[in-house]
Amino acid sequence: MTVDILPNMTTDDRHPATEDLRLTKVLAALADPARLATVRTIAALGDSPCVELRQAAGLTITQPTFSHHQRVLREAGIIRERVQGAQRILSIRREDLDACFPGLLDSVLSTPERLLSDR
Amino acid sequence: MTVDILPNMTTDDRHPATEDLRLTKVLAALADPARLATVRTIAALGDSPCVELRQAAGLTITQPTFSHHQRVLREAGIIRERVQGAQRILSIRREDLDACFPGLLDSVLSTPERLLSDR
DNA sequence: GAAGTATATCGACAGTCATCGATCTTATCG
DNA sequence: CGATAAGATCGATGACTGTCGATATACTTC
Numbered sequence: 157m158t159v160d161i162l163p164n165m166t167t168d169d170r171h172p173a174t175e176d177l178r179l180t181k182v183l184a185a186l187a188d189p190a191r192l193a194t195v196r197t198i199a200a201l202g203d204s205p206c207v208e209l210r211q212a213a214g215l216t217i218t219q220p221t222f223s224h225h226q227r228v229l230r231e232a233g234i235i236r237e238r239v240q241g242a243q244r245i246l247s248i249r250r251e252d253l254d255a256c257f258p259g260l261l262d263s264v265l266s267t268p269e270r271l272l273s274d275r
Numbered sequence: 276m277t278v279d280i281l282p283n284m285t286t287d288d289r290h291p292a293t294e295d296l297r298l299t300k301v302l303a304a305l306a307d308p309a310r311l312a313t314v315r316t317i318a319a320l321g322d323s324p325c326v327e328l329r330q331a332a333g334l335t336i337t338q339p340t341f342s343h344h345q346r347v348l349r350e351a352g353i354i355r356e357r358v359q360g361a362q363r364i365l366s367i368r369r370e371d372l373d374a375c376f377p378g379l380l381d382s383v384l385s386t387p388e389r390l391l392s393d394r
Numbered sequence: 395g396a397a398g399t400a401t402a403t404c405g406a407c408a409g410t411c412a413t414c415g416a417t418c419t420t421a422t423c424g
Numbered sequence: 425c426g427a428t429a430a431g432a433t434c435g436a437t438g439a440c441t442g443t444c445g446a447t448a449t450a451c452t453t454c
Contacts (some may be wrong), residue, residue: 223401307411
């Protein structure tokens with residue numbers, strides 16, 4: 157008798173399963189300027205390592221702070237991390253987000269930059 | 276020489292002008308369960324006074340707390356208040372939101388209830 | 395294996411936020 | 425005018441959050 161083999165790649169104890177995504181958590185994660193900029197930068201550049209993203213997104217925060225934001229985005233189910241050697245490649249969980257909240261990601265990504273700032 | 280006459284109804288010092296809406300502020304306002312429920316209830320019932328909304332949304336918060344959330348939603352540009360006798364009628368600024376962030380409101384309103392809770 | 399690079403974790407701290415009870419304001423209705 | 429009803433405002437409080445420096449972990453390269 158064998159144990160379950162999960163077909164869901166994203167359930168690795170660090171990433172929430174698709175069915176566990178929650179709107180309020182996703183919105184809260186996207187509501188921070190640094191995190192929003194990070195997500196939009198991944199969308200613009202494609203999957204990238206943290207080090208590159210932090211710079212490309214024009215963030216003036218330190219590495220531990222970026223690491224914190226990365227964690228919030230991951231735990232909300234917005235980004236996925238995959239290990240590649242010594243670095244983590246971040247990507248957007250686009251299919252999962254589109255499946256749960258159709259139109260939300262597109263809306264957030266297509267908002268012009270001048271409507272972002274504040275706070 | 277005359278002074279400017281603003282054609283923008285929403286600029287009454289309590290409601291931000293359409294061009295002053297900001298994505299992070301809107302997302303932050305929607306990220307709270309009580310506020311999200313309020314907005315969705317307005318969408319479901321149509322424009323309604325606070326007293327009715329607080330109950331219809333199934334909120335267990337006190338009146339001052341509701342008043343606080345109402346203020347956050349108003350200052351983010353999500354709802355409009357109009358005075359009618361002794362009460363305030365709340366409505367969603369749908370056209371303004373759709374103009375600034377196409378698809379965002381629809382996405383948030385059409386998310387099934389089971390994907391809301393948490394936190 | 396030593397040095398360097400990428401990221402995570404920890405503990406502290408300051409600022410923000412949701413919440414409440416008490417009170418004030420304003421309008422309606424006898 | 426007095427009573428009631430709808431909201432707003434104030435001040436306090438506890439919880440959460442963004443930020444950092446210091447340190448730990450893990451991989452790579454020499």
